[in-house]
Amino acid sequence: AQGNGSHVAGALISAIEKHNQRNPNKILYLNYAAVDPTLTEAQCSFWHFRFDANSEMKLEALTSYMAQSPDINKVFLINMDYAHGHQISQITKRLLPQKNPNIQIVGDILHPIGKVKDFSPYISQIRSSGADTVLTGNWGNDLSLLVKAAADSGLNVKFYTYYGGGLGTPASMGAAGEGRVFQI
Secondary structure (H helix, E strand, O other): OEOOOHHHHHHHHHHHHHHHHHOOOOOOEEEOOOOOHHHHOOOOOOOEEEOOOOHHHHHHHHHHHHHHOOOOOEEEEEEEOOHHHHHHHHHHHHHHHHHOOOOEEEEEEEEOOOOOOOOHHHHHHHHHHOOOEEEEOOOHHHHHHHHHHHHHHOOOOEEEEOOOOOOOHHHHHHHHHOOOEEEO
8 A cells, every 4th residue: 555656656556567467476556645647547557446536536626616616716826846736737727727718827836846945936926916716736844835925925815725634734834724725
């Protein structure tokens, strides 16, 4: 069993496929949180079972909800600069306009993973864009610091997240997340 880390999941799937071709004792991989769609598409394996919805499935649900929300008009995308962040950006830019062409995507930023300690320049960009909503795949400290920077600057937007409830994140965000952070 493994989760959180599609790069690890991909390596495990390859190794398990090789092992199971060569050995009578088979291994089954139970994936509880690696959400890259390619793991059940291009890299699909009989020996891999994912319990979690993939990134595209989650964005299907999230963008459907957002498309029906009358208070969402301008969306800003901010994600970590790695495969998951790129997927969220690309998939959202495809799905959201299909579901509600009146919602504008007014920004799309990828930032270094785990290196940003001051999100205030990003908050300034969000404010300048006129966004009323932020969609992010950020997790952990990068999500907490982003939300805290928004609260500290008085930026009143809603954050739609994948991992707002991740281990330690609600406690780290504290009051800064109240009424502004939502998780799919």
